Amino acid sequence: MVPLFDLTRQYQALKPELDAAVVGVLSSGQYVMGPAVEGFEAQCARELGVGHAIGVANGTDALQIALRAMKIEPGDEVITTPFTFYSAAEVTADLGAKPVFVDIEADTFNIDPRLIEAAITPRTRAIIPVHLFGHPAAMREINRIAAKHDLRVLEDSAQGWGASLDGVMCGNLADAGTFSFFPSKNLGACGEGGLISTNDDDIAQIARSLRVHGQSRRYFYDEIGYNSRLHALQAAILSVKLPHARAWNESRRRHAVHYAHLLGETPFIVPVERPGACHVYHQYTLRLPDALDRDKICAHLTEKGIGWAIYYPLPLHLQPVFADLGYKEGQLPVAEAASRQVLSLPVFPELEEGEVEEVGAALQAAL
Ligand SMILES: Cc1ncc(COP(=O)(O)O)c(C=O)c1O
Incomplete structure (x- = not known):
């Protein structure tokens, strides 16, 4: 018997540290945000080499919040791949924007940059390449096209924790990146979790506000947001696993x-x-x-x-x-x-x- 994956093996290998991390959060009384989340975000920012790492509830919310932070609006078009998990297209449509699917490369299974320009219209605002199965998308070509047409690029790096291109980590190759910490991912929580990475101060500020209902300061709301925080327990677990x-x-x-x-x-x-x-x-x-x-x-x-x-x-x-x-x-x-x-x-x-x-x-x- 060889299972597709077995998450208990990883737990057994790290049991004392993981148990201690969970007990640490339970004893701290800080269950929402707080030092466990801040500590993990700082670790992620260092590992990815980005200015901002923002924990959220899951990889799908990370995509939705990042698109909102990039000002994607109803009627906009977002170019992405048809051969991936549903989330990027799902959240694009949920925002009232239109996913525009561009075919993939036969060998990497990633969006084919040679086909992107033909799909650009006056309504195109962004491209979401996905680092599918952990292989980086053709970011050099994609970024070149985006710069030429003034488009935003959001990397869906849910499957790409630790992947890199020319020595630069996935999640640090475009305007922003998103990650999922679904348990079976390369860096997986014991439940749900997600992250937005960016070097753009504006995207970071909006994303931080959107994950807490769109508030600018406590109980003052600038826009409709989400309740999408990374759980402190998951952050503590992820901090043990990241190294x-x-x-x-x-x-x-x-x-x-x-x-x-x-x-x-x-x-x-x-x-x-x-x-x-x-x-x-x-x-x-x-x-x-x-x-x-x-x-x-x-x-x-x-x-x-x-x-x-x-x-x-x-x-x-x-x-x-x-x-x-x-x-x-x-x-x-x-x-x-x-x-x-x-x-x-x-x-x-x-x-x-x-x-x-x-x-x-x-x-x-x-x-
Ligand atoms: C490529 C890709 N994007 C987005 C997601 C969504 O992440 P989550 O399940 O954490 O919402 C996943 C995985 O689940 C994924 O594989």
């Missing part, structure tokens, strides 16, 4: 090398790492050529007790919720092919080498 995240990412990268070695002579297409990019393998995602029957291969893995997942089975432009946007099947063919062909394997840091070998052997047998 280990680099080693955990190294472990994910080792598993990736191991898988690539085991699957080298097979038709499975293994993930790439572009020059200058540090991939942190939030997911280790294979592409299966159409000639292979993905359902049968998955059934074989299940039979052998091996965890797997399809991230993501239907691209966002074809989701019922966005039917009104008028996208048709075949319009974004690379994303559509990815949805048909991807298969994610266990890659969590505590996975043992023998388990990686078991997964590799099961895949070989499935062929």
Whole structure:
């Protein structure tokens, strides 16, 4: 049996420190904001190299608040990828703005910068690249296009804690970045959590206000906001975990090398790492050529007790919720092919080498 992920292994490895951190918050009586949150925000700012790190309730709220802080308004258009988790498009639409989907690169699964300019209209205000599966999006090209057309860029780095491009951390590559601390993320809480990172003082100030109902000072409100604070208990837990995240990412990268070695002579297409990019393998995602029957291969893995997942089975432009946007099947063919062909394997840091070998052997047998 090899699970897709097992969060208890990480807890067991850090049990004394995590238990002490939780007890520390419980005994402090400071359950909302306070020193645990401030301490964690300072740690994040140092690790990411940014001027401001603002804890919020989850990665979805982080995107919504960051878009609001960038002044995205109803009727605006926001360019993003159709091949990702729902949140970026969801919050764009929730603000009354329009998500505009641009197809992806076949090898990294990230938004294809060569297709962005054709999607820009007079209403375009921002681009949200996603560092999908932990591989940095093509930020040099994206930032160049944004500068030329005066657009904001918001990195969805929910899956990219610790990833970097040319030595700069994801979350510090654009106007702002957002993170999720969902438990299975590369830096995961024991519950929900999120973060906004930015070097822009105005974005930071608005985001800090929006996470507390849009108040400028206590009980004085400038705008409609949210109740979206990072919980003190989660912040304390994350503070214990953060110093280990680099080693955990190294472990994910080792598993990736191991898988690539085991699957080298097979038709499975293994993930790439572009020059200058540090991939942190939030997911280790294979592409299966159409000639292979993905359902049968998955059934074989299940039979052998091996965890797997399809991230993501239907691209966002074809989701019922966005039917009104008028996208048709075949319009974004690379994303559509990815949805048909991807298969994610266990890659969590505590996975043992023998388990990686078991997964590799099961895949070989499935062929
Ligand atoms: C790419 C991406 N963006 C946003 C989110 C939303 O984060 P959360 O679940 O913390 O709201 C997630 C994950 O859950 C994600 O994978």
